[in-house]
Amino acid sequence: MTTRTALFVIDIQNDLTTDPATRIPAADRIRTAGEKILTTARRLQTDNIRDAKSDPPGMIVIVQHEDLPGQGPLKKDTPAWELVFPPETGEYLVQKTTRDTFESNPHLAEMLKRKGVEHIWAFGIQSECCVESTCIGALNAGFRVTLLRGAHSTYDVDGKSAAEVEKEVEHRLEGRGALIEDWEKVVRLWGAMIG
Template sequence: MASQRALFVIDIQNELIRDPETRIANPERITQASEEILKVARSILDLNSSGTSRASPALLVFVQHEESPPEGTMLRGSKPWELFFPPRESRDDEILVAKTTRDTFASNPDLAARLRNKGISELVVLGLQSECCVEATCMGALAAGFGVTLLSGAHSTYDSDEKKAVQIEREVQLRLSTRGARIVPWEKEISTWA
């Protein structure tokens, strides 16, 4: 089976992107980047259902975080928990993965094997929050032996008391690059898919 890539869309959920009280910094940048990335990935999948190029994703993985009260408000079935960009139904090349920890692989011990069974050897990652679930999932993927490409400009988080979100994003990118992840501007990455 040929080596393929999966696009991981991590935790782009209503609470983090829509709600004015709880949304991350730069929600417009994230929704615009994600929309364009998904549009390109889906158009390639739709045109080339018999197989994608080595550069483009062969599988779209939508990761959805869920919490339990009193720790959080992203409760299964609630509006805050819903995905802003849901997977298309009845598609083998778009899957939903639930998680309860920051690391998608820790929440889903069989995920690495499922991806390998589909020929996936590399993940291309975007989503929320940079220093939490995005970084932890990238680290989990690297530990499981997958290649990782993080799309700069397509992940974000909250401003902290000490740092702006963009500074935290850059720090996450630096940490992941020292661990072996590729950091690529999302516009440059999708230009290689077609």
């Protein structure tokens, strides 16, 4: 039996990607990457294709952040909070109020393991916040983690460009044992399995 995997789509929400006043600099790139990654992953779901070498996602988890009152713009049931890529039938919606999806959802790791998940693919927003924290949470819970390079980003921060922050996050996660793969290469591999 091949390893089941989960694709985590982290916090791709309107405030961060569509609102011209608040979106991250690489919003267009993240939306384009997200659309291509999800389209391919969803086709793999439909065709129920499994391949040990490429390890395509066995399930899709859409993560949605909610800011608590006074903490930020992602207030539940507001346009800013809405997802760019809402879950489709059979996909999982996981809501959170902390950066680490696993911290916000203490039973999530156990549920994933019961379903046979051992490997998590991840992408989304913001690189140094919810993406990094969720990847660390997954590693700490015993999952293998692959972060999709080019499919995560953030704002320019502390005198660093978003691109510099992306690279720093990738370096830190590699130091913890995560793999970093170019999203386009992964999508090509998955796409080849569809034919």
